[in-house]
Each structure stands twice: as structure tokens, then as C-alpha cells.
Amino acid sequence: SQTIHQWPATLVQPVGSPLSLECTVEGTSNPNLYWYRQAAGRGLQLLFYSVGIGQISSEVPQNLSASRPQDRQFILSSKKLLLSDSGFYLCAWSLQAGYGYTFGSGTRLTVV
Amino acid sequence: AQSVSQHNHHVILSEAASLELGCNYSYGGTVNLFWYVQYPGQHLQLLLKYFSGDPLVKGIKGFEAEFIKSKFSFNLRKPSVQWSDTAEYFCAVNAQNTNAGKSTFGDGTTLTVKP
Numbered sequence: 001s002q003t004i005h006q007w008p009a010t011l012v013q014p015v016g017s018p019l020s021l022e023c024t025v026e027g028t029s030n031p032n033l034y035w036y037r038q039a040a041g042r043g044l045q046l047l048f049y050s051v052g053i054g055q056i057s058s059e060v061p062q063n064l065s066a067s068r069p070q071d072r073q074f075i076l077s078s079k080k081l082l083l084s085d086s087g088f089y090l091c092a093w094s095l096q097a098g099y100g101y102t103f104g105s106g107t108r109l110t111v112v
Numbered sequence: 113a114q115s116v117s118q119h120n121h122h123v124i125l126s127e128a129a130s131l132e133l134g135c136n137y138s139y140g141g142t143v144n145l146f147w148y149v150q151y152p153g154q155h156l157q158l159l160l161k162y163f164s165g166d167p168l169v170k171g172i173k174g175f176e177a178e179f180i181k182s183k184f185s186f187n188l189r190k191p192s193v194q195w196s197d198t199a200e201y202f203c204a205v206n207a208q209n210t211n212a213g214k215s216t217f218g219d220g221t222t223l224t225v226k227p
Contacts, residue, residue, distance in 0.1 A: 032212065032213050032214075034214065034215075036217075041121075041219070041220075042219050042220070043116070043202060043217035043218050043219040043220055044202070044204075044217040046214055046215070046216070049212055049213075049214050051212055057212070059214070090155075090156065094213045096213060097144055097163075097206050097207065097208055097209075097210055097212070097213035098144045098161070098163035098164075098208065098213075099161075099213070100144075100146050100148075100158040100161045101146075101148075101156075101158065101215065102157075102158070103148075103155050103156040103157070104155065105155045106155060
């Protein structure tokens with residue numbers, strides 16, 4: 001069966017420090033991968049998506065970047081965190097547009 | 113660009129009451145529609161989806177949703193809610209005929225069911 005792993009679950013980082021959040025998928029090949037940010041009381045904002053290795057599309061200009069070094073690995077990064085980067089980050093995968101997403105458990109990032 | 117509007121931010125019901133959560137989307141093309149649920153302490157999961165065929169779709173735990181194309185709506189319904197349905201519900205849409213499958217989400221509706 002397919003599973004998705006996302007870590008860490010929580011992270012407290014100082015302003016100006018780097019960030020690396022990792023997401024891996026098991027049990028499927030060539031998934032579409034997504035990074036979303038969820039703000040309290042708001043919906044999910046799409047940050048990045050990828051339809052294949054090395055293919056990254058950015059939806060919102062920001063202090064973050066994403067990479068897909070392997071078929072089932074998706075990484076969210078920042079060189080220097082800002083206070084405004086605090087939030088709940090979700091990774092998700094899907095095979096095709098009509099299939100819906102399977103979400104990871106999320107990472108709560110607090111920048112202090 | 114797509115957008116999704118969920119009309120109710122917070123809904124409070126008593127057990128056995130009927131539920132209808134509104135969802136309207138804005139997009140000029142053919143869409144896939146989804147409802148996701150996030151139970152307290154759990155991660156987001158797919159509740160039901162529509163991509164073609166019968167506009168009335170059934171999901172897990174007795175939920176159903178009806179796609180009304182003329183109204184750009186995809187409302188979620190359940191005839192009799194239970195305390196365990198307390199959760200946050202998100203409506204989402206993505207465009208067909210694309211391999212990216214990127215979805216736009218509404219702001220969510222928090223459902224509280226009182227025992």
C-alpha cells in the first residue's frame with residue numbers, strides 16, 4: 001500500500017537559520033508531489049508542485065524553495081528563515097488530477 | 113485561476129441533525145471536485161471526490177455530495193451527524209486535462225457536533 005512520510009513533526013528555528021523539510025512516498029512510482037502551507041482558520045495554500053524528478057513549479061514567490069532529487073522524495077528548503085515562514089507545512093501526493101491527494105502528517109514550523 | 117468558497121466558517125449541530133456544507137468554485141473549464149476532512153489530531157484525508165458520471169457521489173461514513181454544474185457548487189451532506197463527525201472540512205477543486213493535478217482549497221468549515 002502507498003504511504004507518505006513527512007518529518008519532522010515540529011520544528012523551532014531561529015530567524016536567519018536554514019530549513020529542510022523532507023517528504024517521501026512509498027508504494028507508488030512517478031507521483032505528483034505537492035507542498036502546501038496551512039494557516040490557522042484558513043485553507044491550504046499551494047507552494048510548490050512537481051510532476052517528475054527535477055521538475056519544480058512554484059506557485060507563490062517567497063523565501064522558500066523545493067527540490068525533487070529522487071522520484072519519491074520532495075524537499076522544502078530555505079537558506080534563511082523569516083518570522084513569516086512560521087506555519088503548518090503539508091506534503092501530499094497524487095497520481096493524477098482526478099485521484100485526490102494523500103497527505104502527510106505535516107510539520108509545525110515556528111520561527112523565533 | 114481557480115477559487116473555492118466555503119460559506120460557513122463554523123457550524124454547530126446536535127447529534128442526529130442533518131448537515132449541509134456549502135462549496136462553490138470558480139473556474140471556466142472542466143473540474144474535479146473533492147471534500148477532505150481533518151479529524152482532531154489526525155491528518156487531512158479524502159472524504160469523497162467527483163470527476164465524472166453521476167453528480168451525486170458517496171463517500172466514507174455516510175457522507176455524500178452533489179455536483180450542480182449550473183451553480184458551480186459541490187455541497188456536502190449527511191442526513192444524521194454523529195459526535196464523531198466533529199472535524200474540519202475542506203472543499204477543493206482542480207482542473208481536468210492537466211497532469212499537474214494541483215488543487216485549490218477553500219478556507220474550511222469547522223463542524224462541531226454536540227452530543
